[in-house]
Amino acid sequence: MADKVTFELVSPERLLLATEADMVVVPGQEGDFGVLSGHQPVISMLRPGAVDIYEGERLVERIFVAGGFAEVSSDRLTVLVEEATAQKDVDQAALPRRIAELRERIEEAGEDEMLRQSLEARLAYLELMGESGQPH
Amino acid sequence: MPSLKSLRIRINSVKSTQKITKAMKTVAASKLRRAQEAAQAARPYAERMERMLASLAAGQAGNDNAPRLLNGTGRDQVHLLVVATADRGLCGAFNSSIARAARRKAQELLLAGKEVKILCVGRKGRDILRRDLAKHIVDSMEATKGKRLAFSDADGVKAKVMEMFEKGEFDICTIFYNHFRSAISQVVTEQQLIPAAVAGSEPVDLGGAAYEYEPDEEQILDRLLPRNLAVQIYRALLENQASEQGARMTAMDNATRNAGEMIKKLTLVYNRNRQAVITKELIEIISGAEAV
Numbered sequence: 001m002a003d004k005v006t007f008e009l010v011s012p013e014r015l016l017l018a019t020e021a022d023m024v025v026v027p028g029q030e031g032d033f034g035v036l037s038g039h040q041p042v043i044s045m046l047r048p049g050a051v052d053i054y055e056g057e058r059l060v061e062r063i064f065v066a067g068g069f070a071e072v073s074s075d076r077l078t079v080l081v082e083e084a085t086a087q088k089d090v091d092q093a094a095l096p097r098r099i100a101e102l103r104e105r106i107e108e109a110g111e112d113e114m115l116r117q118s119l120e121a122r123l124a125y126l127e128l129m130g131e132s133g134q135p136h
Numbered sequence: 137m138p139s140l141k142s143l144r145i146r147i148n149s150v151k152s153t154q155k156i157t158k159a160m161k162t163v164a165a166s167k168l169r170r171a172q173e174a175a176q177a178a179r180p181y182a183e184r185m186e187r188m189l190a191s192l193a194a195g196q197a198g199n200d201n202a203p204r205l206l207n208g209t210g211r212d213q214v215h216l217l218v219v220a221t222a223d224r225g226l227c228g229a230f231n232s233s234i235a236r237a238a239r240r241k242a243q244e245l246l247l248a249g250k251e252v253k254i255l256c257v258g259r260k261g262r263d264i265l266r267r268d269l270a271k272h273i274v275d276s277m278e279a280t281k282g283k284r285l286a287f288s289d290a291d292g293v294k295a296k297v298m299e300m301f302e303k304g305e306f307d308i309c310t311i312f313y314n315h316f317r318s319a320i321s322q323v324v325t326e327q328q329l330i331p332a333a334v335a336g337s338e339p340v341d342l343g344g345a346a347y348e349y350e351p352d353e354e355q356i357l358d359r360l361l362p363r364n365l366a367v368q369i370y371r372a373l374l375e376n377q378a379s380e381q382g383a384r385m386t387a388m389d390n391a392t393r394n395a396g397e398m399i400k401k402l403t404l405v406y407n408r409n410r411q412a413v414i415t416k417e418l419i420e421i422i423s424g425a426e427a428v
Binding site for chain 1: 174177178180181182184185187188191192286287290346347348349350351355356359360363366367370
């Protein structure tokens with residue numbers, strides 16, 4: 001197996017995760033891409049989606065992110081996010097209620113374009129956790 | 137000469153004050169530790185964002201169409217001063233030193249014929265600046281909404297700044313805060329937020345390879361710059377928070393010590409008076425007995 005890639009997940013408040021992995025798949029703005037050691041340097045925006053960490057062929061951890069930025073340089077991948085939830089921490093029971101609440105707020109937002117966009121992004125993030133939240 | 141009773145009351149009141157200042161010092165010390173940890177934890181994000189921004193900005197040098205957050209509006213007529221202070225007092229010169237620096241800057245700018253707008257973050261700064269710069273204050277908000285400083289607090293400040301910037305209400309934005317050096321030393325710092333000061337961090341050496349951007353550089357910059365603004369504000373608020381607790385700790389330590397000295401002095405007076413009273417009574421009794 002080739003060298004590993006150093007993966008760091010950072011939120012404004014703290015370093016969420018720093019680990020080594022064989023491959024990390026991140027949800028880029030223009031499609032998911034996998035990062036292995038020796039990847040071309042890239043700076044990419046992320047859409048809400050799942051970051052998958054692979055150890056060999058096996059998916060070891062899946063983390064949902066609400067959009068952010070990814071930076072790849074030599075053997076390092078840095079993902080800057082505003083919000084992230086590991087799959088194992090998702091509270092499936094509370095999700096439908098939170099989604100419903102958010103829908104209501106989007107209704108109320110009406111004309112306020114900025115607010116609506118940020119709420120919709122949030123909604124997409126929550127729905128994503130609901131859909132692919134089932135363990136493999 | 138104060139009566140014995142009034143002395144006793146005073147000693148007791150100083151003692152209870154000392155208890156309070158001592159408790160406040162302990163609380164500030166533990167809050168300081170937490171604030172320092174928070175500041176440390178926030179560092180990786182800021183560092184990495186700076187690095188990303190540096191490599192992006194390098195590619196934008198000389199580009200006239202670069203985002204205005206990076207290059208500014210091309211004027212420096214209207215200045216927005218973001219004055220970050222604490223919501224509470226009793227922390228030594230912490231609030232007043234920030235306010236003083238902001239006031240000096242404001243006066244300088246006004247003398248130079250510029251326009252000044254002030255955004256107060258933190259209740260105390262507003263209270264101080266309201267006295268003589270009231271008409272320049274455009275808005276004020278509290279430093280922290282919840283118990284702890286969260287990123288969303290900084291995001292709120294950023295939203296306000298961005299809103300004003302997009303309406304073209306100012307050209308240059310500067311933030312004032314206390315840089316935390318140690319518990320006894322905090323340095324008032326002014327930092328320019330808009331246009332973004334990117335210089336200072338070197339882009340990473342990629343060994344000849346260049347970054348690929350996805351989507352393109354402009355779009356990333358458009359998103360990255362506002363985030364960077366929020367991060368810078370967040371960092372300033374974190375520094376401020378640590379400084380505030382440090383300043384309070386020192387102030388309360390001094391207060392406790394002063395109270396101790398005062399108690400010592402008052403006790404001395406009290407004892408001397410008490411002895412004088414006893415001696416006087418003895419003299420009265422003895423001379424009374426001799427007269428018989």
